[in-house]
Amino acid sequence: MEKLLEQPIVKKLAAAEECVWINPALADAKTALAAIPYGKADVKDAADRLLRFAPYIREVFPETEENGGLIESPLTEISNFAAWLRGEMPETLPGRLFLKRDSDLQAAGSVKARGGIYEVLKHAETLAMEEGLLSREENYTKLLSPECKAFFKQHEVAVGSTGNLGLSIGIMSAALGFRVTVHMSADAKQWKKDLLRSKGVTVMEYAGDYSEAVRQGRAISDADPMSYFVDDENSVDLFMGYAVAAERLDAQFAAQGIVVDAEHPLFVTIPCGVGGAPGGITFGLKLLYGDNVHVFYAEPTQCPCMLLGLASGKNSDISVQDIGLHGRTHADGLAVGRPSGFVGSVVKELLAGEYTVEDYRLYDLMRALLDTESIFIEPSACAGIIAPAMLGGSADMQAYIAEKGLAPHMENAVHVLWATGGRLVPEEMRQEYVNTHLK
Numbered sequence: 001m002e003k004l005l006e007q008p009i010v011k012k013l014a015a016a017e018e019c020v021w022i023n024p025a026l027a028d029a030k031t032a033l034a035a036i037p038y039g040k041a042d043v044k045d046a047a048d049r050l051l052r053f054a055p056y057i058r059e060v061f062p063e064t065e066e067n068g069g070l071i072e073s074p075l076t077e078i079s080n081f082a083a084w085l086r087g088e089m090p091e092t093l094p095g096r097l098f099l100k101r102d103s104d105l106q107a108a109g110s111v112k113a114r115g116g117i118y119e120v121l122k123h124a125e126t127l128a129m130e131e132g133l134l135s136r137e138e139n140y141t142k143l144l145s146p147e148c149k150a151f152f153k154q155h156e157v158a159v160g161s162t163g164n165l166g167l168s169i170g171i172m173s174a175a176l177g178f179r180v181t182v183h184m185s186a187d188a189k190q191w192k193k194d195l196l197r198s199k200g201v202t203v204m205e206y207a208g209d210y211s212e213a214v215r216q217g218r219a220i221s222d223a224d225p226m227s228y229f230v231d232d233e234n235s236v237d238l239f240m241g242y243a244v245a246a247e248r249l250d251a252q253f254a255a256q257g258i259v260v261d262a263e264h265p266l267f268v269t270i271p272c273g274v275g276g277a278p279g280g281i282t283f284g285l286k287l288l289y290g291d292n293v294h295v296f297y298a299e300p301t302q303c304p305c306m307l308l309g310l311a312s313g314k315n316s317d318i319s320v321q322d323i324g325l326h327g328r329t330h331a332d333g334l335a336v337g338r339p340s341g342f343v344g345s346v347v348k349e350l351l352a353g354e355y356t357v358e359d360y361r362l363y364d365l366m367r368a369l370l371d372t373e374s375i376f377i378e379p380s381a382c383a384g385i386i387a388p389a390m391l392g393g394s395a396d397m398q399a400y401i402a403e404k405g406l407a408p409h410m411e412n413a414v415h416v417l418w419a420t421g422g423r424l425v426p427e428e429m430r431q432e433y434v435n436t437h438l439k
């Protein structure tokens with residue numbers, strides 16, 4: 001540990017200083033992807049499954065009607081916000097800024113509506129098929145029948161969560177008829193617990209952090225043969241549900257006439273907690289765009305768990321507490337002290353880099369986005385929307401741009417800032433957030 005703390009990047013993380021880190025292990029996409037035991041077929045399997053469920057989803061979540069039963073969010077260019085950001089931080093990278101608004105995803109109001117809902121659907125499909133209640137060729141609205149619901153009632157779905165994963169798993173499982181238990185960490189917001197309880201979900205609360213809630217939840221669930229634990233730290237299903245986002249984004253690019261190639265680089269920034277959502281999206285994007293997409297994660301200065309795991313090479317064998325951070329942050333969705341070891345091992349050669357942000361910026365950015373674009377997103381989601389400025393101000397990032405031969409193409413760059421949550425935040429909470437000034 002002493003030696004580790006001598007590494008300049010770890011020193012900065014331990015001091016809770018904002019920093020930009022370029023991943024020295026980034027490999028060319030072909031080589032990196034070849035070393036990963038998953039591929040396009042796995043993502044396609046997930047995408048196909050979501051298509052089979054579309055008629056059912058349309059019935060249960062009528063707000064997905066216009067998307068034909070697919071849970072999907074808009075891609076919106078945010079030029080007014082870009083102008084504001086450039087005014088505040090002139091070092092902001094050139095290019096167009098787009099917001100991928102998973103903050104408005106139907107059903108669960110956050111990026112977790114991708115992976116979380118997908119995993120519950122896959123589990124339900126597996127159980128129903130084993131029971132002879134469903135076949136692939138049937139219309140999945142059959143799952144609305146009292147017979148299917150009564151069957152699912154015999155089974156439990158459980159999950160450990162900082163909040164949003166619990167919402168997505170809870171809402172979807174309850175709709176199918178499952179019994180649901182959500183194990184919440186101390187950081188989870190009260191309104192999220194209240195909302196879940198109103199849907200008949202059992203909410204267990206723990207004084208410890210996210211890892212503790214997962215540990216306890218997993219132990220209780222594992223002791224019950226009728227209980228299925230959604231394991232955010234290791235789940236391949238969650239990961240593939242998230243990965244489908246890439247092809248959906250690609251279709252939106254096509255519709256808006258946006259090209260991604262060597263002369264039109266794509267920069268994507270995603271706020272990172274345990275890593276499942278950003279990891280899955282990264283995997284999907286690299287499969288589609290290879291070396292033409294540059295993916296970065298954003299983490300709070302108090303919870304840079306993925307950055308620490310990757311930069312130290314220790315992956316999930318190190319936590320932010322090990323380097324003396326307390327790990328508390330206003331970014332509740334990112335309040336994770338130890339990263340997913342599975343995700344770390346998949347993205348270690350795919351990720352371009354990361355940066356960390358102080359909490360006070362989240363509220364300033366939230367207000368700026370609201371003022372300039374009339375779009376509300378929650379504090380955790382704001383960590384990613386400052387990316388072009390944070391990265392632009394870094395000498396290491398300038399070196400990355402030069403080394404990759406991107407300098408002549410930066411004017412053509414497209415920056416996608418992944419807005420990861422917000423839709424379900426109650427009005428009074430929005431007001432409270434908007435009025436929060438930490439600096």
Ligand SMILES: *Cc1c(COP(=O)(O)O)cnc(C)c1O
Binds near residue numbers: 110378
């Ligand atoms: C969960 C979450 C993330 C990050 O996802 P992980 O899978 O935990 O890395 C980002 N933003 C919000 C709002 C979230 O709820």
